[in-house]
Amino acid sequence: MEKKLFSKDNIKNKFSIVVKFLKKHYINFFKDFPLLLCFIITALINTLLLRIITVGNFFYIKPLLIDLGMLFILSSFMFLLKNNKKRERYLVILSLVSSIICIINSVYYSYYDSFASISLLATSTFVVDVGDAVVEKVLKITDLLYLWQPIFVYYYYVKEKKKKNFVGLNSKINRKFSFVNMIVSGIVIILITSTFMTKTEWSRFGKMWNRESVVSSFGIYAYQINDIIQSLEPKINNLFGYDKALKKVNDYYDSRKNIDTKNKYTNLFLDKNVIVIHAESLQTNTLGKKFNDVEIAPFITKMSQEGIYFSNYYSQVGVGTSSDAEFTFSTSLMPSSNGTVFVNYFDREYQTIQKSFG
Numbered sequence: 001m002e003k004k005l006f007s008k009d010n011i012k013n014k015f016s017i018v019v020k021f022l023k024k025h026y027i028n029f030f031k032d033f034p035l036l037l038c039f040i041i042t043a044l045i046n047t048l049l050l051r052i053i054t055v056g057n058f059f060y061i062k063p064l065l066i067d068l069g070m071l072f073i074l075s076s077f078m079f080l081l082k083n084n085k086k087r088e089r090y091l092v093i094l095s096l097v098s099s100i101i102c103i104i105n106s107v108y109y110s111y112y113d114s115f116a117s118i119s120l121l122a123t124s125t126f127v128v129d130v131g132d133a134v135v136e137k138v139l140k141i142t143d144l145l146y147l148w149q150p151i152f153v154y155y156y157y158v159k160e161k162k163k164k165n166f167v168g169l170n171s172k173i174n175r176k177f178s179f180v181n182m183i184v185s186g187i188v189i190i191l192i193t194s195t196f197m198t199k200t201e202w203s204r205f206g207k208m209w210n211r212e213s214v215v216s217s218f219g220i221y222a223y224q225i226n227d228i229i230q231s232l233e234p235k236i237n238n239l240f241g242y243d244k245a246l247k248k249v250n251d252y253y254d255s256r257k258n259i260d261t262k263n264k265y266t267n268l269f270l271d272k273n274v275i276v277i278h279a280e281s282l283q284t285n286t287l288g289k290k291f292n293d294v295e296i297a298p299f300i301t302k303m304s305q306e307g308i309y310f311s312n313y314y315s316q317v318g319v320g321t322s323s324d325a326e327f328t329f330s331t332s333l334m335p336s337s338n339g340t341v342f343v344n345y346f347d348r349e350y351q352t353i354q355k356s357f358g
Contacts, residue, residue: 029181036078038156039091040071042149043098047220050102053142054109055216063219065193070221072186079179088157095150101224102146105215110140112321115211115223117340118231190222207337234336234344274357278329280322284311330354 030037047067051057074094078087108116197205201217204210208230215223277300286297287304295301303309317324320340327341328334330352335341 026185029178034160035088035091035153035157036075039075039095039153040068042152043071043095044068046099046102046146046149049145050106050220051215053106053145054115055212057216060216062193062196062217063215065189066222067219069186069189069193070219070225072182072189074221076179076182076186079175079182082175092150092154092157095153098221099146099149101220103143105220106143106146107140109212110143113212115215115220117211118224118228231344269357278326 044064044067048059048064051060051063057063075091078090078094081087081090105115108114197217201213204213205218205222205226208214208227211223211227214226218226282300287301289296315325316328316334318335318337318340320327320335320342323340323342324335331350332353333350336344
């Protein structure tokens with residue numbers, strides 16, 4: 001009689017084969033590299049801790065698995081190092097770097113309700129001027145919790161290395177196989193998890209307009225790498241195709257030279273003094289409102305009633321937030337969708353309203 005495909009014995013045999021495969025390739029593998037296992041587990045706990053503190057993402061399996069796959073890939077490069085001490089230092093340094101990533105994003109989220117972009121590192125030197133304010137108003141004790149990881153990894157290594165049976169990062173390993181094994185394992189974990197992502201999640205990952213959602217779905221490491229790629233994209237585009245893009249823009253404006261650009265607002269401010277009030281985070285809910293029969297913003301309310309008031313206006317800022325708002329106001333141009341205009345395109349000459357009135 002033909003053996004049934006889904007019989008109990010057949011399923012048991014297949015399960016046994018899978019267990020033996022996992023035991024041979026992973027359980028025994030990590031037994032030989034306890035420091036590597038220590039790093040992956042502690043780093044994974046830190047990413048989970050970051051999501052709990054920021055987005056309140058409790059034990060959501062998809063970002064946890066994506067982070068696991070990314071940690072497999074990042075830690076695999078230790079096998080390219082021949083020296084044991086270099087491999088050990090690599091894991092300790094990687095622990096420190098992963099903790100710093102969590103700290104920076106935790107601090108940034110507590111202030112902006114979003115996650116940090118690599119393009120902001122270019123402006124990090126300005127933090128020195130307001131260092132006291134950052135420490136007093138932004139930095140919290142919870143932001144330093146992530147430092148436990150590199151401390152624990154280093155302590156674990158020092159403690160376990162003293163044991164005679166501590167295998168550690170032995171020099172008799174097949175480095176090439178170990179490297180490929182970790183890389184492939186990480187990619188497989190990421191690919192399998194990615195199949196469960198929705199179209200909305202992929203759209204947000206590609207456009208990066210909702211960074212909180214990207215971290216909630218893809219984890220902090222995938223978000224950070226994606227952000228690096230998108231932040232470097234303008235610089236890469238400047239190296240390739242800049243002349244072609246410039247010609248396209250010049251041709252567009254050349255074709256519009258004979259078009260009449262005058263309208264009912266032309267010369268509206270001719271021979272008049274113009275005062276510009278650029279307020280930070282001023283919302284329309286203050287207009288016309290009173291508190292204890294006293295008007296909250298009487299002058300601005302009066303200006304909105306007597307002047308030109310745009311009530312159907314939506315925020316057009318990107319990562320640069322305040323600086324993007326200033327850029328759009330001054331140039332009537334949209335800000336960069338990747339990174340910050342004043343960082344990525346600081347060396348450009350812009351036609352601004354300040355120059356026109358000057």
